[in-house]
Amino acid sequence: MAGHVTVPEEMDAWVVARPGPIASGPLERVRLPVPRPGPGEVLVEVEACAVCRTDLHLAEGDLPPRRPRTVPGHEVVGRVAARGPDTVRLAAGERVGVAWLRSTCGRCRHCLRGAENLCPYSAYTGWDADGGYARYLTVPEDYAYRLPGDGAAEKLAPLLCAGIIGYRALLRSELPRGGRLGVYGFGASAHLTAQIAIAQGATVHVLTRSAKARELALELGAASAGGAADAPPEPLDAAILFAPAGELVPVALEALDRGGTLAVAGIHLSDVPVLDYRRHLFQERTLRSVTANTRADGRAFLEIAAACPPKVTTVPYPFGAADRALADLAADRVEGAAVLRM
Template sequence: MTEEMDAWVVARPGPIATGPLERTRLPVPEPGPGEVLVEVEACAVCRTDLHLAEGDLPPVRPRTVPGHEAVGRVVRGALPAGTRVGVAWLRSTCGRCRYCTRGMENLCPESSYTGWHADGGYARYLVAPADYVYTLPQDRPAELLAPLLCAGIIGYRALQRCDLPPGGRLGVYGFGASAHLTAQVAIAQGATVHVMTRSPAARELALELGAASAGDARDTPPEPLDSAILFAPVGDLVPVALAALDRGGTLAVAGIHLTDIPVLNYQRHLFQERTLRSVTANTRADGRAFLEFTAAHPPHVAVTPYPLSDADRALADLAGDRVNGVAVLVPG
């Protein structure tokens, strides 16, 4: 093992066309007490990484290595060497506040996040607290496991937050990394899924995965929805999705960043007990439940691999809606 590693950092937050990512060499990090050093096998590219690079998510430290969907093997530290683990978005919580003690650690005011508060997986190695990594199967390809660690987990939490009834009708707005996994979970649970997205390729993928219909982002679904999840970071779609809900329906907004929401009309968008709610990160219990579910119901993961050396191109393709499914960085 060398003393230095290839990595990417957010050097100058700004529009992706200005090149906010910079390729560099960094010292291989050293794990502290209770931490593990992980050699990265694959790291999925998340829209949150794009928000960080472009400055929508303000950096909390300079020159941070992004990436929070990393699969790798422990080199040394608080877990046995060779253990295969997943390093996800939630990096630490205080464990003492009223949110942590009542099972809502995703709302902990002292929480920290991989690839934002600490260096993440756009690198050959990263360090993470052992209590916050997930043990993963040894036999599945790393590039298929990586998207489960954020796209999958946050989508799973959004599915809980939208209060989908058994056998219900779910609307999915936007159909990227998280949405294409969440739709499969809902279908496996017996839901009817209608997808609304501007991408023709994504509509085709949605139908291949079992969606009952797939239309444009602003289309009216063929039947009223019991629940909906907004994955696209587009506030203009909030009233569109609310208007598609049946009485008593719930819309969950899954993203960490959303453009401004237009003025809502109470009668059309909220009356008859329609609900609008946000989704904030996830708990470790969410992660464990989702990974257990996918072990029993393996999803089809649509992956576009990129070598680590092309991380800037992967992020630019994500920004330009040129990735069908999930972009995943692999060594190279």
């Protein structure tokens, strides 16, 4: 391996052994060989990995596994430990972030028009390839983000998915400058996205079932914070649904002003009830999904976060407590973002 540094032969990792309810123990701690980077790939020694609701969907089987015994995790901060053949961009020892989007074909009509997030041949960290619930992982160097060398890994990790996908959802919501944004659900992604919107001059109303999350929303500058099914205090120009609750789609649509847009940010959503055309969609209201992100989204968001750092609220867990972190996430016991620290 070019740029080789000494790494162990084996590592600790967590795998999704038996997808099912989190109480059934779908995660299993194991010993695995340390992966070797292939052409154009780097080996990353993990410093921290944030815990995403997508990891929970994978563990519980809402997101069908694409390979057996996958190591989840796609909000990774670490350092390049070794380089595979034909790597030219990253050097050993560099601080990098590894996110959800792992590779795309670069040749299909979607990639060629700048929509690589829609590439039918795309692959994802912690789903198609082993992720960051491990001491090491590999990533194509073109899909790794350079990160500040002196930032706290625990605070940087949630930016790699919660931050990036929230930023993409904000773009998809087409919030006008100085507009009124509704945020449904207030976990890791929402608490970062709300801060970006507020910094850009938006009025943000948070709707979530968690009393502690409502308190955090007000501390971070939200204009109001109510229950998930409550009506906001004024009509919304745009809304983002972060909660994986399909029953909130008509609630959010009805809260929109004429011409407003609802962006659904999750990769998984429970069934959406029947919509009433006049109440929920008429007057040119728009309902949109959000599918992954492009690398351009990632770079743009990280630049914004560097220029105007959001307050990243985290709950740290030791590496050996990954199963407990997912259980806490499932039970809404996490305020902000859960992060595994190595």
